[in-house]
Amino acid sequence: MSETMTMAKALNAGLRRALEADPKVLLAGEDIGKLGGVFRITEHLQRDFGADRVIDSPLAESGIVGTSLGLALRGYRPVVEIQFDGFVWPAFDQITSQVSRMRFRSMGRLSMPMVIRIPFGGAIGAIEHHSESPEAYFTHTPGLVVVSPSTPLDAYWMIQQAVASDDPVVFLEPKRRYHEKGEVDLTEPPLPLDAARVVLQGSDATLLTYGPMVKTCVEAALAASGEGRSIEVIDLRSLSPLDEATIVASVERTGRAIVVHEAARSGGLGAEIAARIQESCFYALEAPVLRVTGYDMPYPPSRVEAQYLPDLDRILDAVDRSLAH
Amino acid sequence: MVVVTTSTDPNASETVVTPGGTRIERSEEFIQLLTPTGERVEDETFSFTHDDATIAANLRHMVLGRRLDTEATALQRKGQLGLWAPSLGQEAAQVGSGAAIAGLDEVIPSYREHAVALMRGVDPLDLLKTFRGTAMVDWDSVATRFHLYSFVIGTQALHAVGYAMGMQRDGVVGNPDPADNGAVLVYFGDGATSQGDVSEALVFAASYQTPTVFFVQNNQWAISEPIEIQSRIPLYRRATGFGIPSVRVDGNDVLAVQSVTEWALDRARRGDGPTFIEAFTYRMGAHTTSDDPTKYRRREEEAAWRAKDPIERVRTYLLGRGAVDQAWLDELDAEAEALGVRVREGALALPEPRLEDYWALTYASLPPALAAQRDAYLAYEASFEDADGEGGR
Structure with missing residues (x-):
């Protein structure tokens, strides 16, 4: 059984199924009740599951995550919505100092089954603090699982897998893709939560990406194929832990790797991936690992975000530079 | 809205202008049932309803708590603990509130509630592991209902409110049989009240009317910063702005602390929502063993508070009315000594982590x-x- 739906609808359907499957699953966040969230991801869920399970929170992100930690200690499985990427920082202390290490600091006695949903990334013409890509701050924190779906199919299944996880999951939703449609198989999950996917197979170079940039990379690879170049595209899906086996197998074969993300370059996830590739695939590499990323500045005004964000041409330019070696 | 200010002289409050020009409202009024010299006094709002055996049990817990603390401080001085956070002087605040725990209550501590930990059955050697560095936090918080120590100031206030939200959803609040009900008793200090997380916890607790008792041990000092730097009004009055009933109690009076905390926990278990208690006490020791209080506070102040010792007044009271005798006290001292020996020897024998x-x-x-x-x-x-x-x- 499959259905065509947007990513927003797929997330809504996945959350609905998680709420149905386990009475301990709760949703909490700002405006997620009657309004259904500013992106409508939780639309009608409070109506159907009640205000005790779909909780409109006071406007305090540390409070939302901190109280959800308490709920998790009591045996609940809270799914928290952070309204926008740029508003997660008030909760950063709770996430990194408490949520991420509860298992560790309790000597393995306690677990922290919490999902922190964050609409992230740019290209929506927003004002400041609404287009951030905060993933590296979380992938640097041991104890957190960090994932990002790129399609409605993954969104539907990955949110349910995240809710079922006994580890805290930072769930990054590519908001610029919320309203793009895709086919969703409702019968079984296509992959485990921690697996990367080879979206396009190719033999000349590997594009490694996730979330909003998957579609952009696929478009770039298809354009390159018109010029006779065979480009592999890997959707990482899980940013921490990384599916290193899939990455290494691909780069060993193609000899060229380019990491693409919206987040700023320095200290970003691309740096970690490049380091791992060079540790594992040194003798297979034909070219340096390249990065196509946002620039090292705060996210700029929306009228220049198209120049700031990686796009098809910048990715193709990097492919050319890689193949020139 | 019940805001219990005081049952003593309402004119005790005064506004002080500091040399820097800051206006501070000072007040030392609070609920008291046993004076520093060991005399019972009445309060029009709160009364102590338990017998002498309960008071004697509280005395025992206070003496054992102090012995653990003294021993651990000594171990740190000998280089056997990396750090210790002394609870010296705060035994009545801890034991009085700990004695109020009933039903399905849960305790969420900061990192200084050693006397409460003992009352909840936490092995003192497990407490020491954290400070010796042989483990993270190594006790069973589910079995003891004494949650893990937290070391980020005020963070646990939010955890306590969330836990209480879970209890509401589990239907363990407001049942006819009190034994089926529970609340969360959360501890933090005067410094923590300045943390955003504590303010957010008060917002969430008020908003959802959670069964949470915020128990603030105002020990007058946040490391070297006096209470005036945290608040220009008496701390308990802060809660009023959040719509949470609050009360200040003599934190060195174990009878008053128990009475006030029982009242607050009862309210919470019944479903009447959160309460904020300020226990007015004094950190007789250092903040931690890394701290040196002689750099920032006067000996006269310490001496004045020593005269208000929480243990001495109970001993005087119970001896005076013949509820305990010297033989009972000697036996208690022997029990404390045995605890001291166990802690001293056990700490050195803790297995090294890998x-x-x-x-x-x-x-x-x-x-x-x-x-x-x-x-x-x-x-x-x-x-x-x-x-x-x-x-x-």
Whole structure:
């Protein structure tokens, strides 16, 4: 059984199924009740599951995550919505100092089954603090699982897998893709939560990406194929832990790797991936690992975000530079 | 809205202008049932309803708590603990509130509630592991209902409110049989009241009317900062702005603390919502063993508070009315001495941790990259072993 739906609808359907499957699953966040969230991801869920399970929170992100930690200690499985990427920082202390290490600091006695949903990334013409890509701050924190779906199919299944996880999951939703449609198989999950996917197979170079940039990379690879170049595209899906086996197998074969993300370059996830590739695939590499990323500045005004964000041409330019070696 | 200010002289409050021009409202009024000299006094709102045996039991817990604390401080001075956070002087605040726990109540401490930990059945040697560095936080918080110590100031206030939200959803609030009800008693200090997380906790607790009792031990000092730097009004009055009933109690009076906390926990268990208690006490020791209070506070102040010792007044009271005799007190001292010996010897015998065990505590199942890291570490360590297999580093 499959259905065509947007990513927003797929997330809504996945959350609905998680709420149905386990009475301990709760949703909490700002405006997620009657309004259904500013992106409508939780639309009608409070109506159907009640205000005790779909909780409109006071406007305090540390409070939302901190109280959800308490709920998790009591045996609940809270799914928290952070309204926008740029508003997660008030909760950063709770996430990194408490949520991420509860298992560790309790000597393995306690677990922290919490999902922190964050609409992230740019290209929506927003004002400041609404287009951030905060993933590296979380992938640097041991104890957190960090994932990002790129399609409605993954969104539907990955949110349910995240809710079922006994580890805290930072769930990054590519908001610029919320309203793009895709086919969703409702019968079984296509992959485990921690697996990367080879979206396009190719033999000349590997594009490694996730979330909003998957579609952009696929478009770039298809354009390159018109010029006779065979480009592999890997959707990482899980940013921490990384599916290193899939990455290494691909780069060993193609000899060229380019990491693409919206987040700023320095200290970003691309740096970690490049380091791992060079540790594992040194003798297979034909070219340096390249990065196509946002620039090292705060996210700029929306009228220049198209120049700031990686796009098809910048990715193709990097492919050319890689193949020139 | 009940805001219990005081049952003593309402004119005791005064506005002070500091040399820097800051206007501060000072007040030392609070609920008191047993004076520093060991005399019972009445309060029009709160009364102590328990018998002498309860008071004697409280005295025992206070003496044991102080002995644990003294022993741990000494262990740190001898280099056997990395750090210790002394509870000296705060025994009545801790034991009085701990004695109010009933039904399905849960305790969420900060990092100084050693006397409450003992009352909840936490092994003192498990407490010491954290401070000796042989473990993270190593007691069963589910079985003891005494949650893990937290070391980020005020963070646990939010956890307590969330836990209480869970209790509301579990239907363990407002039942006809009190034994079926529970609340969360959360501890923090005067410094923590300045933290945003504590304000947010008060917002959430008020908003959802959670069964939470915020128990603030105002020990007058946040390391070197006096209470005036945290608040220009008496701390308990802060809660009023959040719509939470509040009360200030003599934190060195175990009878008053127990009465006030029982009232607050009863309210919470019944479903009447959160309460904020300020226990007015004094940190007679240092903030931690790394601290040196002689740099920032006067000896006269310490001496004045020593005269208000929480243990001495109970001893005087019980002896005076013949509820206990010297033989009983001697037996208690012997029990405390035995605890001291056990703590002293046990601390030195705590097993050393092994780094290789900690990778597995990071995630529910070990990711391959972490397993590889651990294995590389083990191989590296093994490379130092000599031919006999003995560690060489």
